[in-house]
Amino acid sequence: MNAMPDYNAMSDEVFRREVDAFFAAEYPPHLRYLLRRARWAEMKPWWDTLYAKGWVAPGWPREWGGMELGAAKMLIYMEEMERHGVARAPEQGITQVGPILMRYGTQEQKEHYLPRSLSGEYIWCQGYSEPNAGSDLASLQTSAVIDGGDLVINGQKIWTSLAHDATHIYMLVRTDKTAKKKQLGISLVLADVKTPGITVRPIRNIAGHEEFCEVFFDNVRVPYANLVGRLNEGWTIAKALLSYERLTIGSPRRPAYALRRLELIARAKGLFADSGFADRYNVLALDIQDLGSLFGRFVEQVKRGEPLGEDISMLKIWTTETWQRITDMLLEAGAEDGALQGMRDIDGVEADILTSFYYARPGTIYGGSSEVQRNILARYVLQLPTA
Numbered sequence: 001m002n003a004m005p006d007y008n009a010m011s012d013e014v015f016r017r018e019v020d021a022f023f024a025a026e027y028p029p030h031l032r033y034l035l036r037r038a039r040w041a042e043m044k045p046w047w048d049t050l051y052a053k054g055w056v057a058p059g060w061p062r063e064w065g066g067m068e069l070g071a072a073k074m075l076i077y078m079e080e081m082e083r084h085g086v087a088r089a090p091e092q093g094i095t096q097v098g099p100i101l102m103r104y105g106t107q108e109q110k111e112h113y114l115p116r117s118l119s120g121e122y123i124w125c126q127g128y129s130e131p132n133a134g135s136d137l138a139s140l141q142t143s144a145v146i147d148g149g150d151l152v153i154n155g156q157k158i159w160t161s162l163a164h165d166a167t168h169i170y171m172l173v174r175t176d177k178t179a180k181k182k183q184l185g186i187s188l189v190l191a192d193v194k195t196p197g198i199t200v201r202p203i204r205n206i207a208g209h210e211e212f213c214e215v216f217f218d219n220v221r222v223p224y225a226n227l228v229g230r231l232n233e234g235w236t237i238a239k240a241l242l243s244y245e246r247l248t249i250g251s252p253r254r255p256a257y258a259l260r261r262l263e264l265i266a267r268a269k270g271l272f273a274d275s276g277f278a279d280r281y282n283v284l285a286l287d288i289q290d291l292g293s294l295f296g297r298f299v300e301q302v303k304r305g306e307p308l309g310e311d312i313s314m315l316k317i318w319t320t321e322t323w324q325r326i327t328d329m330l331l332e333a334g335a336e337d338g339a340l341q342g343m344r345d346i347d348g349v350e351a352d353i354l355t356s357f358y359y360a361r362p363g364t365i366y367g368g369s370s371e372v373q374r375n376i377l378a379r380y381v382l383q384l385p386t387a
C-alpha cells in the first residue's frame with residue numbers, strides 16, 4: 001500500500017479515467033444497480049478486489065491504509081461508483097467506526113480495529129435504536145455495568161441493519177442511570193457479535209428482504225477496554241457519528257440511479273411528449289444536480305477537518321425526499337408494470353419498479369426521520385423558538 005500513487009496530485013481527468021476503467025473492468029455486472037442492501041457474502045469478492053488495490057477507504061488517511069482523497073477527488077470517486085451502479089458494501093466500519101476511532105479511540109483500539117475493518121475481517125453494525133428509543137435515542141435503556149475488568153450488557157436493540165452479516169457491533173449503552181440529563185449517562189462500546197449472550201434475529205421487510213435485525217443482550221461480558229472515549233461521554237461521540245451517517249445517506253447516488261431508470265422508461269414509453277410529465281421530470285433532474293453541489297459542499301467541509309453542523313439535516317431530508325418523489329414517478333411511469341415485484345421488461349428497459357419504490361420508503365426514517373431533521377433545522381439552524 002506504500003506504493004499507492006498520490007491521487008490528489010493527479011489531474012481530475014486522469015483520476016476519473018483510472019476510477020472509471022477500474023470499476024468498468026472489475027465490478028461484477030450482476031451486482032450493478034441493486035435495489036436492496038447488498039449482503040456481505042455477495043460483496044466480499046469485490047471488497048477483496050478493492051482491498052488489493054488499496055481502495056476500500058477513499059476518505060481515510062494513508063497512514064491507516066486509506067486513499068486520503070481530497071474533496072474533488074472524493075466526488076469523482078463517488079460519481080464513478082454511481083455511474084457504474086456500484087453497491088454499498090456493509091461499510092459502517094469504514095464510514096462510521098473508522099473516523100470515530102481515529103478521533104476518540106486509544107492507540108490500541110486503532111491498531112486492533114482499523115486494519116481488520118479495512119481488510120473486511122471485521123464487519124460492523126450499528127446498535128443504537130431500541131424498541132422505545134428511536135427518534136428519542138437518548139431514552140435508550142440497554143445497560144452496561146462495570147464488573148471487574150468487564151462491562152456486563154443487558155437489553156435489546158432493534159432495526160440493526162445487516163447485524164446478521166456483522167462480526168462486530170458498535171453500540172450505545174446506558175452506564176449511569178442517575179445522570180441528571182439522560183444524554184449524560186450513555187457510553188459507546190464495541191462488541192464481538194459472537195460473544196456469549198448475544199442473539200441476532202433478522203426481521204423481514206415489506207419487500208421481502210431481511211435487511212435489519214433485533215439484537216438481544218443477556219449478561220454479555222465485554223472487556224472494559226472496548227469502551228470508546230470516556231465513560232458516560234458516548235452521546236457526544238454518537239452525535240459526531242450521526243452527522244457522518246447523514247452525509248452518507250445524503251449522497252445523491254441512489255436517487256440518481258432511480259432518476260436514470262425513470263428517464264429510460266419515460267423515453268421508451270414516449271412519456272416526454274407529455275409536457276406536464278417532462279416538467280416534473282426536469283424539476284427532479286435539477287434537484288439531483290443541486291443535491292450534488294450541496295453534497296460536495298459538505299464533503300469539502302469534512303475534508304478540511306471541520307465538524308459537520310446541524311445543517312447536514314437539510315441534505316438528509318432533501319436527498320431522501322427527492323428519492324421518494326422519483327420512485328413515486330417511476331411507479332406512475334411504469335403503470336401496470338409497477339404493480340408487481342421482480343425484474344420486468346418495460347418497453348425494452350429492464351426494471352423492478354415496485355422494489356425501487358419500497359427501497360426508497362425508509363430513507364425518511366433511518367438516520368433520523370424527516371420530522372426530527374426538520375425539528376433540528378428549526379431549532380439549531382433557524383433558531384426558531386421551541387414550544
Ligand SMILES: Cc1cc2nc3c(=O)[nH]c(=O)nc-3n(C[C@H](O)[C@H](O)[C@H](O)COP(=O)(O)OP(=O)(O)OC[C@H]3O[C@@H](n4cnc5c(N)ncnc54)[C@H](O)[C@@H]3O)c2cc1C
Binds near residue numbers: 365375
Ligand atoms: C431500513 C432501516 C434501517 C435502520 N438501521 C438501523 C441501524 O442499523 N441501527 C440503528 O440503531 N437503527 C436503525 N434504524 C432505526 C432508525 O434509526 C429509527 O427507525 C428512527 O430513528 C426512528 O425511530 P423509531 O422507528 O423508533 O420511530 P419513532 O421515534 O417512534 O417515530 C415514529 C414517528 O413519530 C415521529 N416523531 C417522533 N418524534 C418526533 C418529534 N419530536 N417531532 C415530530 N415527529 C416526531 C417520527 O418522525 C415518526 O414519523 C433503521 C431504520 C430503518 C427503517
